[in-house]
Amino acid sequence: MLRYLTRRLGQAVLVVAGVVILTFVIMRLVPGDPAVAYAGPRASPAELAAARARFGLDDSLPVQLWNYVRDLLGGDWGVSLHTRQPVRDDLFQAFPASLELVGAALVVAIVVGIPLGVAAARYKGKFPDLSIRVSSMLAVSVPVFWLALALQTLFASGLGWFPVAGEYDANLDNTSPLHVYTNITAVDALFTGNWPILGSTLAHLVLPALVIAAYPSGVIAQMTRAALIEESSRDHARLERALGFGETSVLTRFALRPALNPVLSLIALVFAYSIVNGFLVEAVFNWPGLGRYAADSIRSLDTPSIAGVTLLVAILYVVANLAVDLVQGVIDPRVRSR
Amino acid sequence: MRWHKRLLAAGAVAVVALTSACGGGKVRGAEDSPQPGTSQSAADATFTYVPNLDVVTDWDPASSYSNEIIAMENVYESLTRYNPQTKKAEPRLATSWTSSPDGKEWTFTLRPGVQFHTGKPVDAAAVKASIERTIKVGQGAAYIWGAVDTIEAKDATTVVFKLKYPTALDLVASAGYASYIYDTTAATGDLGKWFNEGHDAGSGPYTIDSWQKGQETELTLKKFDGYWGGWSGQHYSKIAFRVTPELTTAWQLLQRGEVSFVQRLNSQLFQQASGTANVQTSQTPSFQNLLALFNTESGPLKDVRLRQAVQKAIDYDGLVAALKGAGEQASGLVPDGLLGFTAGQAPKQDLPGAEALLKEAGYGPGGKPLDLTLTYAQGDSDQEVLVTLLTSALDKLNVKLTAKPLQWTTQWDQGKSKDTSKRQDIFVMYWYPDYADAYSWFVNVFRSADPISFNLSYMKNDGIDKEIDKLPELTAIDKAGAEQAYADLQTKIIGEQAAVAVPYVQNYQRAYAKSVQGYADNPAYPNVVFVYDLKPGA
Numbered sequence: 001m002l003r004y005l006t007r008r009l010g011q012a013v014l015v016v017a018g019v020v021i022l023t024f025v026i027m028r029l030v031p032g033d034p035a036v037a038y039a040g041p042r043a044s045p046a047e048l049a050a051a052r053a054r055f056g057l058d059d060s061l062p063v064q065l066w067n068y069v070r071d072l073l074g075g076d077w078g079v080s081l082h083t084r085q086p087v088r089d090d091l092f093q094a095f096p097a098s099l100e101l102v103g104a105a106l107v108v109a110i111v112v113g114i115p116l117g118v119a120a121a122r123y124k125g126k127f128p129d130l131s132i133r134v135s136s137m138l139a140v141s142v143p144v145f146w147l148a149l150a151l152q153t154l155f156a157s158g159l160g161w162f163p164v165a166g167e168y169d170a171n172l173d174n175t176s177p178l179h180v181y182t183n184i185t186a187v188d189a190l191f192t193g194n195w196p197i198l199g200s201t202l203a204h205l206v207l208p209a210l211v212i213a214a215y216p217s218g219v220i221a222q223m224t225r226a227a228l229i230e231e232s233s234r235d236h237a238r239l240e241r242a243l244g245f246g247e248t249s250v251l252t253r254f255a256l257r258p259a260l261n262p263v264l265s266l267i268a269l270v271f272a273y274s275i276v277n278g279f280l281v282e283a284v285f286n287w288p289g290l291g292r293y294a295a296d297s298i299r300s301l302d303t304p305s306i307a308g309v310t311l312l313v314a315i316l317y318v319v320a321n322l323a324v325d326l327v328q329g330v331i332d333p334r335v336r337s338r
Numbered sequence: 339m340r341w342h343k344r345l346l347a348a349g350a351v352a353v354v355a356l357t358s359a360c361g362g363g364k365v366r367g368a369e370d371s372p373q374p375g376t377s378q379s380a381a382d383a384t385f386t387y388v389p390n391l392d393v394v395t396d397w398d399p400a401s402s403y404s405n406e407i408i409a410m411e412n413v414y415e416s417l418t419r420y421n422p423q424t425k426k427a428e429p430r431l432a433t434s435w436t437s438s439p440d441g442k443e444w445t446f447t448l449r450p451g452v453q454f455h456t457g458k459p460v461d462a463a464a465v466k467a468s469i470e471r472t473i474k475v476g477q478g479a480a481y482i483w484g485a486v487d488t489i490e491a492k493d494a495t496t497v498v499f500k501l502k503y504p505t506a507l508d509l510v511a512s513a514g515y516a517s518y519i520y521d522t523t524a525a526t527g528d529l530g531k532w533f534n535e536g537h538d539a540g541s542g543p544y545t546i547d548s549w550q551k552g553q554e555t556e557l558t559l560k561k562f563d564g565y566w567g568g569w570s571g572q573h574y575s576k577i578a579f580r581v582t583p584e585l586t587t588a589w590q591l592l593q594r595g596e597v598s599f600v601q602r603l604n605s606q607l608f609q610q611a612s613g614t615a616n617v618q619t620s621q622t623p624s625f626q627n628l629l630a631l632f633n634t635e636s637g638p639l640k641d642v643r644l645r646q647a648v649q650k651a652i653d654y655d656g657l658v659a660a661l662k663g664a665g666e667q668a669s670g671l672v673p674d675g676l677l678g679f680t681a682g683q684a685p686k687q688d689l690p691g692a693e694a695l696l697k698e699a700g701y702g703p704g705g706k707p708l709d710l711t712l713t714y715a716q717g718d719s720d721q722e723v724l725v726t727l728l729t730s731a732l733d734k735l736n737v738k739l740t741a742k743p744l745q746w747t748t749q750w751d752q753g754k755s756k757d758t759s760k761r762q763d764i765f766v767m768y769w770y771p772d773y774a775d776a777y778s779w780f781v782n783v784f785r786s787a788d789p790i791s792f793n794l795s796y797m798k799n800d801g802i803d804k805e806i807d808k809l810p811e812l813t814a815i816d817k818a819g820a821e822q823a824y825a826d827l828q829t830k831i832i833g834e835q836a837a838v839a840v841p842y843v844q845n846y847q848r849a850y851a852k853s854v855q856g857y858a859d860n861p862a863y864p865n866v867v868f869v870y871d872l873k874p875g876a
Contacts, residue, residue: 301745
């Protein structure tokens with residue numbers, strides 16, 4: 001197991017190193033001068049020269065790459081050209097909000113997706129199966145941006161059931177200031193007993209979390225269905241049926257647990273995907289997460305911030321993949337020897 | 339504990355540890371906020387402003403030169419404030435001012451009894467110290483004080499500026515950037531660092547309440563009790579800036595009554611807002627116009643006849659109609675509301691005239707084909723409309739226009755290229771003045787420059803340079819003479835030299851709650867709402 005772990009960690013480090021180099025090269029290939037982006041459109045030649053000196057833009061590319069890697073290893077992700085703050089601080093500010101949103105979405109996706117998958121497998125080939133498969137196909141294929149606007153217009157602006165946008169009612173900062181420990185508002189509000197902010201955050205979470213949950217719900221439902229159908233056709237299922245267990249019992253008491261292994265692996269991968277998929281949803285619902293930060297960075301050609309977001313997302317993917325591999329390695333020893 | 343439970347526990351600990359590092363036990367919201375559960379007074383009216391971009395990049399009043407103007411103008415004050423109706427600077431921290439006959443010495447009398455938010459008095463010494471610091475920092479728009487030689491605090495309420503050359507210093511002092519008066523003694527250490535931690539040292543009606551970079555409500559300002567204007571009568575006591583990049587979301591927030599003012603909507607939403615019961619709208623010409631700068635130095639447009647032909651090919655009326663209120667016809671180079679504006683100069687499309695000029699130069703229908711390149715701002719839908727209309731009009735004249743949408747830095751780099759073959763034939767960009775003086779267009783865009791900065795028509799004309807150099811003095815001492823000089827220069831630059839076409843002036847289209855009373859746009863301060871001047875209604 002230790003050899004397997006070391007090999008997988010080494011591969012993960014190589015992937016991250018590749019992403020760092022690729023990110024740096026793309027940063028430098030993008031047309032436009034970062035010094036202009038930092039110093040402003042009307043910067044004087046002296047201001048531009050100062051900006052170039054500050055960011056080492058006059059050094060050769062290999063020297064710039066070396067400095068970038070050295071700084072990254074030292075925990076310095078550079079300075080954002082549009083916020084003028086360290087990129088790492090900006091990411092620490094924005095990432096927990098995205099984590100909160102995607103976390104809530106995944107809870108919804110699991111709670112909805114797995115029962116739907118079970119129901120589809122139970123009624124395979126019948127109307128419930130067909131309708132669940134069609135719905136999950138729709139959930140997977142509908143563009144999140146469109147779905148976000150549609151739900152916002154209908155349920156927030158039209159019916160007024162939910163807030164239009166934001167993470168919580170900002171007026172509560174005056175009446176119920178929140179003590180921040182994790183930067184995940186719902187968690188901080190829960191742990192500090194700040195019920196007004198907790199209630200407001202949960203209300204604000206509903207619509208964006210539902211939109212982000214659409215894709216993973218569909219995928220989880222389909223994967224659960226397929227895994228259950230496969231599992232329920234094995235010898236042990238025939239034996240269970242012969243012993244008099246009904247079809248629902250065979251599926252839920254015996255087949256579900258082994259069938260969930262690939263589903264759990266899928267959830268880890270869908271988590272990383274949902275962080276990126278949520279960028280547009282964050283823009284529509286004004287959620288102060290990575291998506292808004294990335295959009296602002298792209299708009300202002302803020303290459304250090306764009307690189308920071310890219311690197312963070314790459315690390316999330318690598319960590320999610322690594323976690324899946326390790327879990328599978330623990331479950332199935334055959335994986336370790338491949 | 340089984341393996342998967344251990345893994346789950348380790349994962350949970352890692353997430354909590356990571357996110358704890360992000361937070362660190364700070365209190366979100368205002369420092370002096372009441373305890374949980376207590377409520378605000380009903381009289382605490384909050385004005386909620388919805389910008390599309392993050393509000394604050396730089397809190398230092400010396401170097402601030404970005405979107406934070408929308409907050410800074412409510413926190414800081416300058417000596418004067420520009421009035422676009424009278425085209426004059428009006429009292430703000432200075433109650434009156436005089437200039438010497440040669441325009442090289444200006445004496446400002448300060449409003450007595452004004453305090454900074456730090457509690458220190460706004461006196462002549464503070465004015466001298468803040469402007470001298472701004473000049474020394476030398477960033478952003480600090481160049482506007484370039485004419486200042488010395489500043490003297492004659493007595494507590496009298497400041498005397500001696501200038502190196504004549505300039506309308508009352509206009510300079512009304513600038514939206516770099517003209518703020520602030521307490522330079524507010525911090526014991528590095529003042530710039532102190533400002534950028536989210537502190538202020540202004541004298542305006544509002545002071546910083548909370549600043550949370552990256553949050554939806556990025557900034558809140560609260561009233562400064564010691565404001566010289568007083569708080570009798572109805573005023574908003576708080577301002578919240580709720581950053582909303584998505585225009586549709588901004589509109590829905592306004593419709594729901596959750597916000598007071600939306601900085602920008604697209605034309606479709608603006609029309610919808612105009613017909614909505616609980617919303618009011620306003621449309622005001624800005625000081626920002628679009629310039630199509632023709633390459634006078636190299637390429638086919640070196641021939642003035644071709645430049646004039648392109649000027650005539652632009653469908654000015656069609657463009658304004660297509661913009662649906664987002665722009666209006668320009669009349670000359672200087673927008674209305676500034677000294678130098680010339681009425682009755684709105685250009686018209688003249689395709690037969692363009693064809694005749696092209697034929698004279700050997701091009702046009704039946705003549706040699708002409709290929710032109712144009713660069714414009716990527717993602718600017720208004721500029722895209724210009725490009726579409728111009729491409730279509732030129733196509734009928736046997737002129738092929740290749741238009742490239744580019745990021746500003748790329749467009750500018752290409753325009754400034756030392757290799758003239760890499761430059762474009764037509765450079766499209768917006769221009770706006772840093773303070774309410776039309777001189778900005780002429781000195782930056784049309785005065786000879788080496789190396790090229792913003793003179794992207796590459797015009798080099800000694801006669802025009804000399805006339806441009808006279809403008810500051812005329813503006814300072816002879817307004818009528820300045821008006822004439824501006825008119826003459828526009829005739830030369832647009833008419834004779836055909837170095838530029840001005841397709842339209844941008845309009846500000848605002849939507850705001852019916853309850854907001856007394857709002858008027860002041861184009862000298864882009865996107866600024868002077869909230870103290872508003873009345874909160876029911």
